[in-house]
Amino acid sequence: MRLLVLHGPNLNLLGVREGTSGGTLRDLDEALKARAKALGLALRIVQSNHEGVLLDTLASEREAVDGILINPAGLFGSYALKEGLEAVGLPAIEVMLRPSARESVVAEACVLQVHGAGGFAPYLEALETFASGVFTPGKPEPRKTLGRKQDAEDAEDAAPAKSAPAKTLGKKAPALALAPKEGGSGNKTLGRKPSSTDAVDARPAGKTLGRGTKGAPSATELLTRALVRQKVSERLAGKLTASELAAWARSRYEAVQGGLPAEHGQKQMLEDSLQRLTLSHLPATRLSDEQLVDLMTRLDEG
């Protein structure tokens, strides 16, 4: 699996900026390459202080990579980056080294946010998430067992052949079961293992990622199949956009992980449905109207 890592403005000054801990950008990139190599991932890493360069890189690399790890830094409010990510249609994870005080627009085009508390952990977790195969349904990415003590050469060396199954699967197949089944326990986040790193699951339940998402219910509402069906039917009727449905599904998934009660005996089915819907606005994993109807039928049969 090949990934594009985009570092936004001023991250070239990482470690130099006052109050930033965890090393320099060079240290970060070395850590990324070493972990990528251990995981069998190939990385293309770009840092730029210019929004246009980030956008051009997204466009030029879109055919060559299977996923994107982006720290938009000060460009977290960029609709251009959000739309660029949506246009590219690859699974993207937004990473920030520290918790952000402000809501990120870029996150609306990402399947996951991982925010840390200093250090490189969120970036490394994002790599682990991609390597887990969570975005390549049905065929978990084979985890290479290369020793982590090996020299941190360019991670491109560890790249599997371009014809590796993950390459096409990630772009074509709709996400069927995106998170590893863990018996529905604990604070599972979308597709990654729980950890001490602050992430989406640390948000207050009920908070949505998208701005101005219509119809997000309160966190105290019971999650039922009927509710999910209703949202899907609103989408089919054009009352919700694809992004709004996805943002709603994501917020409900997070809320369930945070303890929101789900209809008795249906938690797993509801989680699976929400996961599919969370990615349903992205070109690579978009659900057609037919697939949405199919999902509703399966919820009926539940």
Ligand SMILES: O=C1C[C@@](O)(C(=O)O)C[C@@H](O)[C@@H]1O
């Ligand atoms: O430049 C940065 C760094 C940052 O992206 C982070 O990774 O912590 C957070 C942003 O708010 C800030 O503008």
